Amino acid sequence: DAKTTQPPSMDCAEGRAANLPCNHSTISGNEYVYWYRQIHSQGPQYIIHGLKNNETNEMASLIITEDRKSSTLILPHATLRDTAVYYCIVRDANAGGTSYGKLTFGQGTILTVHP
Amino acid sequence: NAGVTQTPKFRILKIGQSMTLQCAQDMNHNYMYWYRQDPGMGLKLIYYSVGAGITDKGEVPNGYNVSRSTTEDFPLRLELAAPSQTSVYFCASSYAALVLSGRGRNEQFFGPGTRLTVL
Numbered sequence: 001d002a003k004t005t006q007p008p009s010m011d012c013a014e015g016r017a018a019n020l021p022c023n024h025s026t027i028s029g030n031e032y033v034y035w036y037r038q039i040h041s042q043g044p045q046y047i048i049h050g051l052k053n054n055e056t057n058e059m060a061s062l063i064i065t066e067d068r069k070s071s072t073l074i075l076p077h078a079t080l081r082d083t084a085v086y087y088c089i090v091r092d093a094n095a096g097g098t099s100y101g102k103l104t105f106g107q108g109t110i111l112t113v114h115p
Numbered sequence: 116n117a118g119v120t121q122t123p124k125f126r127i128l129k130i131g132q133s134m135t136l137q138c139a140q141d142m143n144h145n146y147m148y149w150y151r152q153d154p155g156m157g158l159k160l161i162y163y164s165v166g167a168g169i170t171d172k173g174e175v176p177n178g179y180n181v182s183r184s185t186t187e188d189f190p191l192r193l194e195l196a197a198p199s200q201t202s203v204y205f206c207a208s209s210y211a212a213l214v215l216s217g218r219g220r221n222e223q224f225f226g227p228g229t230r231l232t233v234l
Contacts, residue, residue, distance in 0.1 A: 043119075043205050043225025044158065087157065102173070103223060105150075105157030 004088045009110040012082075018075040020109050022088030025069040031092055033064060034103070035073045037084040044087065044105070047073065078113045085110050116141050119226035121206050127232045128196040136191040136229050138206030146209045147189040148173075148223065149181065151202040158205060164189055196233045204229045 005023040012018040024033065035047040048055055048062045050071070055062045061074040075082055087108040122137045140147065145166045150158040160173030164183040178200055180192040189208075193200060207223040 041203075041228070043207070043228055044223075045225070046222040102148075102160060102163070103158075105159070107155070107157050 004090055004106055006086075006088050006106065006109045008107065009112070012075075012078045012111060012113050014080060014113055014115050015077055018078040018082065018111055018113065020073040020075075020086050020088075020111060021070065022073070023070045024088070024090045027068050027090050028092075031090050033062065033068075033071050034089040034091065035060070035062065036087045036089065036103070036105075037082075038087070038108070039081075039084040047086075078111075080113050080115070083111060083113045118142065119206055119208055119224050121204075121226035121229050123229060124227070125230045127234060128193075129234060130196060130198065132196050133192070133194050134196070134231075136193075136204055136206075136231070138189045138191065138226060139187050140189075140206075140208040140224070141187065142208060142210070142224065143186060144208035144210050144224070145186065147183065148207040148209075149179070149189070149191045150205045150207065151175065151200075152205060152228075153202050161191065161204075193231075198233050200231065201233045202231060204231060 032049050032051050034049040036044040037047055038044045047059050048057055050062045050064055052064055052068055064071045085108040087105050089103050119140045148163045149161040151161055152158045159175045161175055161179050162170055162173055162181040164170045167183050167186050170181050170183050183189050205228045206226040209223045
């Protein structure tokens, strides 16, 4: 699976959009981009995923560049409860066999939302 | 649905003791995983299972054992606890059909974790 690079920490004001970048310059054509977050002391929580088109759900939006070498997770109106570690993960869509659906977590970005 | 449950929440062990961390899910998920998370680090995969009776090693399996006799339960066994196993342990599960479909959806549902200290 491709390696990802994220800034170690970011700040955001409550009510503003939080834009979390992720670099995955070695991503291959069969790999998806996933975002999870981990609120303090809890298990990680799935946010969103995408292949090459932009995606939106009730939690966030995912913008993937045309060359797919980077992406941005957008929390449109950050709240204090969005303070967490955000993980960008790239993995093969062929999740059978040796891939077995494995997620490889890096160190993520610590997002702090302040009043 | 209770989702993924883990017991105990906290445990302190002495070096050389053994224990079993329990994990159960009620979502009929085929795939189950055990991860560990050391302070300030991301999660590392210990073992995984693709169905009852089938388990395999992840990245950091040494010092652990697992079994999967039912779809619902996936216990993790520490035989001879060592200080290096001080960590937070997370169990997770996912729905095999979505994982294998190639559509990329691999939402893993995580339990609340077990915080283990070995002294």
